[in-house]
Amino acid sequence: MDAATFRWVLVAIAVLLVLAFYLYGQYQARLRRRNAIDTFTREEIDSAFVEDEQLRTELSNLNQVLRDNELEDDLDDLEINPALDVQTTPFTLRDPDIHVHREISSCDAERLINYQLRHGDFRLITGEEAEAARRQVGLELDAQGLLEYREADVLAFRVASLSAPGDFANIGTLKFSTLGFDCFIDLDNCENPRGAYEALLKKIDELVRILNVKVYKSSHELLTISDVTSARKKLLD
Numbered sequence: 001m002d003a004a005t006f007r008w009v010l011v012a013i014a015v016l017l018v019l020a021f022y023l024y025g026q027y028q029a030r031l032r033r034r035n036a037i038d039t040f041t042r043e044e045i046d047s048a049f050v051e052d053e054q055l056r057t058e059l060s061n062l063n064q065v066l067r068d069n070e071l072e073d074d075l076d077d078l079e080i081n082p083a084l085d086v087q088t089t090p091f092t093l094r095d096p097d098i099h100v101h102r103e104i105s106s107c108d109a110e111r112l113i114n115y116q117l118r119h120g121d122f123r124l125i126t127g128e129e130a131e132a133a134r135r136q137v138g139l140e141l142d143a144q145g146l147l148e149y150r151e152a153d154v155l156a157f158r159v160a161s162l163s164a165p166g167d168f169a170n171i172g173t174l175k176f177s178t179l180g181f182d183c184f185i186d187l188d189n190c191e192n193p194r195g196a197y198e199a200l201l202k203k204i205d206e207l208v209r210i211l212n213v214k215v216y217k218s219s220h221e222l223l224t225i226s227d228v229t230s231a232r233k234k235l236l237d
Contacts, residue, residue, distance in 0.1 A: 097122070097179060101166035103146065103158070104184050111187040113197065113231060115223055116216045117207055118162060118180025125211060127176030133210045134171065137203050145169030147181075149203055156196040157185045157203075180213060194235045201228065 104114055119125075139147040139159060145167030147159035160166050162179035170176045183200055190196050204215060215223040 098162050099164040099166045099179075101146070101160035101182065103144070103186075104160060104182060107184075107186050108188065112184060113187065113200070114182055114184035114218055115200075115204060116162060116180055116182050116218065116220075117204065117211065117213045118216065119212075120214055122179055124163075124177040125180060125213075127171055127173060129211060130168065130176070130178060130181075131171050133207055134168070136210055137206045139203075141168060141171070149199060151195065151199055154191055156190075156192075156199040157183055159183050181207065194232075197231060197235055 098116075104112065134147060137149070139149055142148045142158070147168055149156045149159075159168075160182040161168055162182050163177065166182075168176075168178075183204060185193065185196050185200060187193050207213070208215060217223055217227065
């Protein structure tokens with residue numbers, strides 16, 4: 001082999017070595033990228049698995065709490081008010097504008113049944129709304145300007161206004177407005193308390209639907225089915 005041929009052989013070997021190193025480097029780079037992708041994917045899967053397990057545990061705990069609460073709840077304490085925006089926290093402060101009529105304040109608290117019909121945000125009821133509701137449920141004005149409901153010409157219950165002066169004498173005028181209706185039964189002056197109470201409940205239900213109001217006790221707590229049941233039992237005694 002002469003010198004020229006030997007040089008070309010060396011050049012060919014050098015080219016092959018460079019090509020081999022290049023291809024090997026590319027192969028190693030692909031392996032590193034694949035390993036990195038596999039590692040990232042496994043980390044994501046592991047993370048998702050952990051989060052899924054945590055979520056499952058939290059949901060299980062939440063379901064247990066809900067089941068416990070359902071067992072403890074008294075089913076009688078369901079609000080009889082319409083579910084417009086259910087209010088679970090009663091008012092703790094009395095609105096300064098609410099007026100208590102003297103016919104109600106003079107009654108013996110133990111011998112009085114009275115429920116207030118008003119908006120939860122103390123929005124006023126206009127005279128037009130009050131007059132329309134009065135006519136629809138069959139309430140009449142008495143000599144004192146209070147509304148009353150009679151069955152077979154026997155007084156069942158009366159209604160005062162929650163705004164001063166506490167009556168509906170000007171209900172037909174444009175300037176009239178009220179915070180609501182204070183429906184009450186004076187048991188000491190009632191011929192048929194049980195019948196009067198059932199008539200009161202029936203008319204309250206009609207007024208609630210007409211005026212889109214809620215029913216509160218004098219303590220400013222929402223009236224519940226449990227309260228109604230207790231009142232009925234009291235009237236049977």
